[in-house]
Amino acid sequence: MTNRRNVLKAGAAAAGALVLGFPAIVRSQSDKIKIGHLTPLTGFLGALGEYAVMGIKIAAEEINRAGGVMGRQLDVMSEDSVNPATAATKAQRMLERDGATVLMGEINSASAQTIMQVAARNKRLFMSIGARSDVLRGKNCNRYTFHVDIPVAVMVNAAGQALLRDGLVKGKRIFSLTADYLFGHDLSKAAKNFFAANGGTHIGDELVATDVTDFSPYMLKIRQAKPDLVATNLAGNQVTNFVKQYAEFGLPYAIAGFNLNTADAWAAGDGNLAGIWPTVWHHELDTPGSKAFVAEFTKRHGKPPENHAWIEYVSLKIMAQAMNATKSTDTDKLIAYFESQAEFDLLKARKGYFRSWDHQLIQEAYPFTVKPKGQAKDKWDFLQFGAAVPAANQPLEVINPAKEQNACVF
């Protein structure tokens, strides 16, 4: 009788544990290196977050298959960061209860900012992977955060070089549309500086709320202004909606923009996209590393990787390299390693490194445009990528803000 009762009790306890999950307890018994990974999986950046998780998973599996880091397996705990407040709560919980050694991820600049504060408070490392706002690596920078994606100044320079080459800036009348939040305003400021420095005249800058789906009133305004170039500082879904409707209205003015993720470009649909845009990486880069990554990703998911899949992939590889080199997961040792400006393979022609005084990864960027009609082999193939910026004979740093332009002090 007692025996039977004990079995029942144990069974109930086991079932209870299964239902509740107890992730922290189960995980703490293993000898894995745990990585707290937060990225938006819902909301207006959710599509990009899906690519991000796909990318970091491939990196984790490759590293673990090759024996892990210092003989220990990596355990990447990916969760939806939802919004800035939830992102901070989850980051704190991952460090405190789930046993995360470092934090990685994010695309939303506002969420990245709150996670940065959690990292600083806990004196732990945060690798901010996909957030591009200038203030994160400028005014609000901190010693515990490293930034992998390019800042807005680099995006403006990358597309800007192509615009200069095509004679679309000097002496031209330029009309802008700007996403009405932190990132858009940053982008607009950098773009205005660029146009002013290169002899363009800015004839208008219209703010666009982030939830705008219909751009028709703006189309009328653009036609009224009769610009030589429409330059957009939009974000996420806005860009796709804008280019679709620009094609719908058939306006004749040249267009360009300083932010367009490949996933949003693909979503524009056949014959809708035009103009010059920047990117941090693309799937047609002719390097052995990129080719292998694209092949592996395409094999798994039946579509080529987007820039957010790539950036998460290389970020985990960078983190693994740092842990292997320092033989440690200690925050201070990792920071010292990154600040030594050690070089990392980014699957690009040139290697990259973190700048010691603002923790920004210094790397190549690329402009892209659209292939002439009829040249695309499939629905992923209509983008035409340009040569790396800066050119091979220039140092990588020239497209980044210099120390006197960037307010970062640790």
Next chain:
Amino acid sequence: MQLLFLLEQVVNGLVLGGYYLLIALGLSLIFSVGGVVNLAHGAFYAFGAYISLEIAKQLGFGPSVVLSPVAVAMLGILFERFVLRRFYTADPILSLLVTFGLAMVAEQLIRIVWGAAPLPASMPAGFKGQVIVGDFLFSRYRLMLLAVVAVVLTGIWLLLHKTSFGRVVRAGIQRPDMVAALGIRLQPYMTAIVMLGVGMAALGGALFAPITIVHPAMGAEIIIVAFVVVVIGGLGSFWGVVLAALLVGVVRGVTIHFAPAAGEASMYVLMFLVLLFRPRGLLGERIEKFE
């Protein structure tokens, strides 16, 4: 010149209003007859867009716009029969919660089936481009869209006001008890109304797919605008919804003309003002069962 341009924005706003109308009218009908705020209405709009893309791959753009709403209307039968029907007489908060939950389930379902990444969609090349009337700029596609809306609108009006079906539905809005006392079961009528409503939402989805981004959260985006239109227009009023949709379009366009950053906020300010002075909405009728 400036005045002329403002007028152009007003006319463009009217076109945009037609675009909102397809979604709002169905929401209003279901609301008026069943007393249910169908927060899952946006999900049918999204399904309409996604299914039309699947059909377009096989049969082309034209058939996709016709067949997708039909398919979604069939889905509407199941929705009415197994979900909505249980809540006509229940506390409204219950139907609100159920349809809200269903909207989230539907969004996640789209994510699972089609992925989180937005899908490419485009229209036949011949539909692209501008039409200039006087000095006013129009998109050719939107003018066609407006014609479709006008046809649908006329059809619905005739159905509601010139057929015995419509008489029962209109009587059902005001006095469901009297309709029942006359020996008429309202349920089949309700099924038909839900089919019509979600079918219109799906038609909207199929028609807007070429000009807006097709992604899992598109339903959640449109439901807010549709809801605002219904509230401004007033319950139970066909013309109230029409008027409100056009008004929201015009107010948004004019606001973007003067203060672009406030464009999206303008419709909420409009709703606030209308409710302040006319709590039942612009042309809302007094409906006994909701008092």
